[in-house]
Amino acid sequence: MSVQTWTFIIVGITFALYIGIAIWARAGSTSEFYVAGGGVPPIANGMATAADWMSAASFISMAGLISFMGYDGGVFLMGWTGGYVLLALTLAPYLRKFGKFTVPDFIGDRYYSNVARTVAVICALIVSFTYVAGQMRGVGLVFSRFLEVDINTGVYIGMAIVFFYAVLGGMKGITYTQVAQYCVLIFAFMVPAIFISMNMTGNPIPQLGFIGTMTDGSNMALLDKLDQLHRDLGFAEYTSGTKSMIDVFAITFALMVGTAGLPHVIVRFFTVPDVKGARVSAGYALVFIAILYTTAPAIAAFARTNLIETVSNQPYADMPEWFSKWEQTGLIVFDDKNNDGTIQYVADAATNELKIDRDIMVLANPEIADLPAWVIALVAAGGLAAALSTAAGLLLVISTSIARDLIKMQIRPDISEKGELLSARIGAVFAVMVAGYFGIHPPGFVAAVVALAFGLAAASFFPAIILGIFDKRMNRQGAVSGMIVGITLMLFYMIKFKFDGFGGGTPEQWWFGISPEGFGTVAMFVNFIVSFAVSRMTTPPPQDVQDIVEDIRLPSGAGEAHVH
Amino acid sequence: MSNDNKAQKYWKENLVYLGILLAVWFLVSYVFGIFLVEPLNTVKIGGAKLGFWFAQQGSIYVFVILIFVYVSLMNKLDKKYGYDN
Numbered sequence: 001m002s003v004q005t006w007t008f009i010i011v012g013i014t015f016a017l018y019i020g021i022a023i024w025a026r027a028g029s030t031s032e033f034y035v036a037g038g039g040v041p042p043i044a045n046g047m048a049t050a051a052d053w054m055s056a057a058s059f060i061s062m063a064g065l066i067s068f069m070g071y072d073g074g075v076f077l078m079g080w081t082g083g084y085v086l087l088a089l090t091l092a093p094y095l096r097k098f099g100k101f102t103v104p105d106f107i108g109d110r111y112y113s114n115v116a117r118t119v120a121v122i123c124a125l126i127v128s129f130t131y132v133a134g135q136m137r138g139v140g141l142v143f144s145r146f147l148e149v150d151i152n153t154g155v156y157i158g159m160a161i162v163f164f165y166a167v168l169g170g171m172k173g174i175t176y177t178q179v180a181q182y183c184v185l186i187f188a189f190m191v192p193a194i195f196i197s198m199n200m201t202g203n204p205i206p207q208l209g210f211i212g213t214m215t216d217g218s219n220m221a222l223l224d225k226l227d228q229l230h231r232d233l234g235f236a237e238y239t240s241g242t243k244s245m246i247d248v249f250a251i252t253f254a255l256m257v258g259t260a261g262l263p264h265v266i267v268r269f270f271t272v273p274d275v276k277g278a279r280v281s282a283g284y285a286l287v288f289i290a291i292l293y294t295t296a297p298a299i300a301a302f303a304r305t306n307l308i309e310t311v312s313n314q315p316y317a318d319m320p321e322w323f324s325k326w327e328q329t330g331l332i333v334f335d336d337k338n339n340d341g342t343i344q345y346v347a348d349a350a351t352n353e354l355k356i357d358r359d360i361m362v363l364a365n366p367e368i369a370d371l372p373a374w375v376i377a378l379v380a381a382g383g384l385a386a387a388l389s390t391a392a393g394l395l396l397v398i399s400t401s402i403a404r405d406l407i408k409m410q411i412r413p414d415i416s417e418k419g420e421l422l423s424a425r426i427g428a429v430f431a432v433m434v435a436g437y438f439g440i441h442p443p444g445f446v447a448a449v450v451a452l453a454f455g456l457a458a459a460s461f462f463p464a465i466i467l468g469i470f471d472k473r474m475n476r477q478g479a480v481s482g483m484i485v486g487i488t489l490m491l492f493y494m495i496k497f498k499f500d501g502f503g504g505g506t507p508e509q510w511w512f513g514i515s516p517e518g519f520g521t522v523a524m525f526v527n528f529i530v531s532f533a534v535s536r537m538t539t540p541p542p543q544d545v546q547d548i549v550e551d552i553r554l555p556s557g558a559g560e561a562h563v564h
Numbered sequence: 565m566s567n568d569n570k571a572q573k574y575w576k577e578n579l580v581y582l583g584i585l586l587a588v589w590f591l592v593s594y595v596f597g598i599f600l601v602e603p604l605n606t607v608k609i610g611g612a613k614l615g616f617w618f619a620q621q622g623s624i625y626v627f628v629i630l631i632f633v634y635v636s637l638m639n640k641l642d643k644k645y646g647y648d649n
Contacts (some may be wrong), residue, residue: 066620071601071616071619071620073620074597074616074619074620077619077620077623077624078593078597078619078623078624081623081624081627082589082593082623082627084627084631085585085586085589085627085630085631086589088631088634089582089585089586089630089631089634090582093638207621208610210612210621211609211610211611211612211617211621212610212611213611221610221611221612222611223611223612223613223616224611239605239612239613239616245598245599248598249594249598249599252593252594252598253594276639276642276648279631279634279635279638280635282631283628283631283632283634283635286627286628286631287628290624290625290627290628293624294621294624294625297620297621550571553571553574553575553578554571554574554647555638555642555647555648556642556646556647556648
């Protein structure tokens with residue numbers, strides 16, 4: 001059977017499964033819609049969190065990024081997993097004890113202020129929308145390459161599916177669908193990795209193959225071989241990287257703190273039965289994430305070695321079928337500058353003849369390694385599972401923000417539960433439409449903004465939440481001014497150095513040598529300092545708020561997540 | 565022991581655990597994976613340089629262990645102070 005037939009079959013089966021689950025687990029109340037009634041078992045919640053968190057970017061792009069960045073790619077690996085440690089130790093148990101539905105809920109109550117709540121809602125919406133646009137684009141990419149339909153048709157199909165189970169199922173439907181999606185995506189990620197690790201190093205476990213020896217007779221360690229290939233072609237050594245140490249530090253830190261501050265990840269910990277559940281659920285989530293995140297660098301190294309050996313100094317006419325298929329999508333470009341009919345793939349831009357888009361590495365990897373057609377189809381289904389699960393989680397945050405944080409808490413506090421549920425569903429419909437629009441008409445800066453969304457989350461939310469738990473003296477004035485200064489500073493730096501506003505700037509002019517991707521770290525520290533200073537100069541928070549803080553520090557007595 | 569006093573003691577012990585665990589968190593990622601990556605790269609684990617390995621593999625394994633150590637420490641602490649109902 002052809003790759004395309006296999007793709008139709010496997011994608012069809014997985015989609016039927018997701019819809020079946022959504023119908024079985026649909027939500028009947030606002031509590032089920034927002035937090036699945038707070039009754040999801042921790043291990044299922046861990047899987048759902050992992051699927052929610054691992055987006056099309058983790059599944060499709062990350063290994064490709066690492067394979068082109070080498071050591072520098074470690075910022076994503078450490079950043080996106082280390083953030084979970086922060087989340088598990090400093091946020092999840094306390095927010096669960098607090099027992100409401102959203103991050104703006106916490107900020108609004110803890111800082112006894114609708115201004116703080118509104119600032120938090122706006123930050124949550126900005127972060128979520130940028131993310132979701134990227135997911136829909138990922139869905140379109142997979143559809144267009146593997147089902148050979150138009151990229152826009154792909155986006156419409158994706159919208160219809162997400163619409164169906166997010167609007168109908170709410171958090172309850174999404175959680176159980178995400179459990180299924182995790183299984184699909186991790187299976188799809190691991191199967192080709194195991195095959196390739198076996199082929200190249202003789203070890204079926206990719207994490208061990210990564211530090212193993214090549215079986216091609218050279219008896220060299222895989223990574224030594226890769227370093228040598230890089231040196232021969234004039235690239236920086238794979239295991240050394242090119243970024244400055246301070247920038248690697250800043251980016252890693254911003255990603256960690258940003259992860260811990262992402263609203264669609266935090267809300268996951270409101271869905272477990274108690275504080276104990278929230279703690280252990282973060283642990284399970286990280287196990288499920290770590291399986292993919294420790295495999296990704298192995299895939300990156302395998303793919304890079306395979307790629308160089310397949311194309312470097314080989315005649316163009318001898319290239320395998322996948323090469324021309326990706327050329328048709330414009331993601332591989334060959335330009336025979338010296339007209340010798342062979343491919344020179346080197347670091348020097350003047351003589352390099354091959355351009356490869358980093359996003360295709362994971363999708364093309366099984367083809368490069370010549371794996372069976374069903375494995376290639378499986379990867380397509382995995383990419384879709386990753387994109388859809390994250391998109392659904394984000395849509396829920398958006399609809400909750402609209403229905404609860406804006407309408408119920410601010411505009412019409414007397415709304416009935418039925419009315420609130422209806423407005424949450426309308427909010428989800430609206431969010432799907434907007435996401436689809438951005439999927440079809442992607443602003444050129446989507447990819448850049450997704451990376452920066454972490455910086456924004458780090459600069460705005462994180463200090464306000466941490467201080468809300470660990471500093472009883474923190475008050476409204478401190479938190480609000482911290483959030484505003486933090487996010488403004490981050491936006492300014494981003495616009496100046498990324499989008500050429502405020503007179504623009506070159507990498508040489510970066511403050512402390514830190515790139516816009518890493519600047520969230522600086523903005524976060526500024527936020528902390530401003531919050532602290534302002535709070536100490538103004539009046540302490542009222543007694544009932546101080547009592548809330550005392551209460552969330554103790555684990556016992558966390559009821560079902562509830563409406564106050 | 566009054567309730568307030570008990571709560572304060574519980575919170576203090578909690579903060580000590582947090583401090584120790586976050587120190588390990590910082591050590592394996594920022595110190596081993598970034599600041600000391602060059603000197604550690606002179607040592608090898610299998611076919612990989614150690615500093616590079618910490619940045620792309622080792623730190624993640626330690627992160628997973630850290631969370632489960634935290635869970636078990638906190639469960640014990642909850643029991644000790646009677647907050648485990």
